[in-house]
Amino acid sequence: MCGIAGVWRKRDPIGSGDLSDVARMMQALAHRGPDDHGNWNDARLALGHRRLTIIDPSPAAGEPMLAASGDGVLCYNGEVYNFRALRRTLEAEGLTFRTVSDTEVVLQALHHWGPQKAVPSFDGMFAFAYFDVRDGALWLGRDRLGIKPMSVAETGERLLFASEDKAILACHDFPRRIDTRELTLRLAWQSRDSSYSVFNGIERLPPAGLWKITGDGIEKRRFWHVLDVLESARIAGDNTSDAGHAATLQTLLEESVELHCIADTSLATACSGGVDSGLITALAKRFRPELHGYVVDPKLGRSEAQDAERTGRHVGVSLRRVSLDRDRFFELWPRAVWHLETDGWHASHAALLALAEQCRADGVKVLLTGEGSDELFGGYKWQASTMRLWRQSWLQRLFRSKARRDRKFAELRRAPFRNSIGRGSPMDRSMALRALSPELNFLQTKLFDRLEGVAPPADRAFLASCFYDLYSHLQDLLHRHDRLSMAASVELRVPFLENRLIDFALHLPRRQKYRDGTGKWLLKKVAERHLPRENIRAAKIGFDMADAFSAGTQGLLRGGLLRDAMKWSSSELEDLIDMARSHETSRLRLVGMELLLRLYMGNETTGGLTEALHAEVGSVK
Structure with a gap:
């Protein structure tokens, strides 16, 4: 796991200014790879790498890595878990x-x-930059669901690329400006974090993404x-x-977890009281007998620690509690926003950063988690609620004409999910889709149409x-997990997002995902072999954090940068502050965005913003 x-x-050859910019980018990414660093350049390209x-x-495995012939070079971030099988194939050739x-x-x-x-x-x-000296082509690539990041900026004479936006912002004379459209989209709760920058x-x-860059320009492709x-x-x-499905899923999970346990360093799991991380923990114990887990233990509101420890006792894995009180939350919130490069819209961001920092303090470099399960196996309430839109009673089917049924079908098809944008009139919907994220919102209909033949x-x-959640909600989660784990120089791995598991889950019928009011039905059947029954049956609560952690911070919006960026009047701002007080x-979201602008545009420090949060809460009291 690294930074590139x-x-x-x-046109012009690489110069001293370019090399200086690569050095600046590498310094901005030092947290992603504190163990080593390297660089390489030729007439057109300069590369830098930070190694974890x-x-x-x-040292022979350091990067940038050159092919034995010297006519290919790689700068790479991530893990390709099937590398041993690929190596055998290459050796046979x-x-x-x-x-x-x-x-x-x-x-x-x-x-x-x-x-x-190959890809x-x-x-x-993975995210990588590969330069083929033989034809002079630079390739930038990213894994199929965007677990690892890659930011790109095209200027008049150069193309800059790096693992995080902040590295590009560190380049000499790169203009640091906020995209107010992106601010608006985030404030409108559009899922943007993994694929779009606020800068x-x-x-x-x-x-x-698999982009080919040559002297003729950029050819943008996708391989999946x-x-x-x-x-x-x-x-x-x-x-x-x-x-039969349960047996297949059991085998695929075991094989994926085994691959994800490959590491020449210490490894642990993030283990909440839920099914996903608990199941990963139970299976990882087979391949890493010395394994231990971590659970965040908030000192305000509900804690999952007891539920997680029930899982730990059941599977024979000791758990370490990571305490989080309000003072620690105020310390971590601005730092989380700095690393996220977007607003800290969920209190759990600070909790995940606390967990990652504890891992690093304990000498743990690799952490397994259960992300991706809800999207692949149907674990969210909004997915199940979508079904109610499409179900008709016997009376409705009996008395509704075919023409009316067809009109209703066409209407639903254009906004097929319970949480679809613009569920009002067709005009409202068209306006919302044009103004917000058409590339995501029109994907809903495309996915529905692609499933023609599936009934009812x-x-x-x-x-x-x-499937839509793979490109919306999951993208926010993956962005959060990459940025906040790497902030502490910890590699976070997601065994549910393994190629064969993805293919298996994509082609499961609904009855294997949602049955008898139970989401993740098949996954829970497999989990029954490994986890305490009360944990499996418990209602899903997500990474819950109490409202009290951020209560009273809304006054930070007064006189701040977000008001200026959004051009809010004084009365509009006061209305928003009043709403934020109780919501x-x-x-x-609002205070997190204010923190973002103060950090990146106002040059304030994370420590100074921690003090400002304390002062604001103190003034409310």
């Missing part, structure tokens, strides 16, 4: 290796097979998308028994909602 940075010159040693700690690292396998595959063939074979999380001039490689790989006939024609329509809408989610 680079400068590509469109996880697999093969030898005559290639030799000088390290036991996954980095060298990735480089050899890219160089030998070419990126378009779809990678099973893991003007910076874009992010999309999930499964749910719309491209989904086979609705597999879902509609599925007649596998419950026992309620099942079709439910599955489309699950926690609005308070976190």
Whole structure:
């Protein structure tokens, strides 16, 4: 797990200013790779790398890594877990290796097979820059669901790229400006964090992005998308028994967790009281007998620590509690916003940073979590509520004309989910889609249409909602987990997002995901073999944090930068402050955005903002 940075010159050769900018970017990414660093450059390209040693700690596995022939170079962030199988294939084709690292396998595959063939074979999380000296092409790539990040900025003469926005902002003379459209979209609760930057001039490689950069410009491609790989006939024609599906899922989970336990360093799990992280913990114990887990223990509101410890006792894994009180929350909130490069819209951001810092203090470099399960296996309430939109009573079906039924179907198809934007009139919907995120909001209908042949329509809408969450809600989660774990130089791994598991879950029928009022039905059947029954049956609460952590901070908005950016009047601001006083989610989003602007545009420090939060709460009292 690492940080990467680079400068590509469109015409003039690389100069001393470019090398200085790479050094600045590497310094901005030091937290992503404190163990080592390296750089490389030729006439057109300069690369920098910060290393967090996880697999093969030898100096020979350092980066940027050159092919043995010298005509290919790789700068890579992430882990490709099937590297041993890929290596065997490459060795059978005559290639030799000088390290036991996954980095060298990735480089050899890219160089030998070419990126378009090699990248779809990678099973893991990654973002990379690969330069093929033979044809002068630079390739930027990102894993299929965007677990690892890549930011890009194109200036008049250069292309800048790095693992985080802040590295590009560190470049000499790069203009630091906020994109107010992005602020608006975030305040409107659009899922943007993983694929879009709040800074003007910076874009992010999309999930499964594979860009080819040459002297002729940028050719933007994607090597994978749910719309491209989904086979609705597999879902509609599925007649596998419950026992058969459960056996397959058990095997796939075991194999994925085993792959995700490959590391030449210490490893632990984030274990809440829920099914997902508990199941990962139970399975990881088989491959890492010395394993321990972590659970955040908030000192305000409800704590999951007791539920998590029940799981720990059941599977034989000791848990370490990470305490979080209000003083610690105020210390971590501005720091979380700095690393996120967006507003700290959920109180759990500070909690995750606290957990990651405790891991690092204990010498743990790798942490397994359960993200991705709810999206793949149907664990969210809004997915299930979507089905109610499509179900008709017997009386409605009996007395409604076919023409009226067809009109109703067409209306629902355009906004198929319970939480679809613009569920009002067609005009309201069209205005909302144009103004907000058309690339995401029109995806809802595309996914629903792609599932043609799946019946009844309620099942079709439910599955489309699950798939949509891979590109909306999950993107926010993955962005949060990458930024906040790497803030403490900890690699966070997500075993549910393994290639074969993704394919298996995509093609499960609705009855295996939601049945008898129970979400993640099949996954919970498998979990019954491993976890306490009371934890499996408990209602899903997410990473819950009490309102009291941020209560009283809304006054920070007065006279601040967010008001100026959004051009709010004094009376509008007071109305927003009044709303934020009683509405926690609005308070976190608005105050988090204010923190972001003060950090990046006002040059305030995280420590100074911690003091400001304390002062604001003190003045309210």
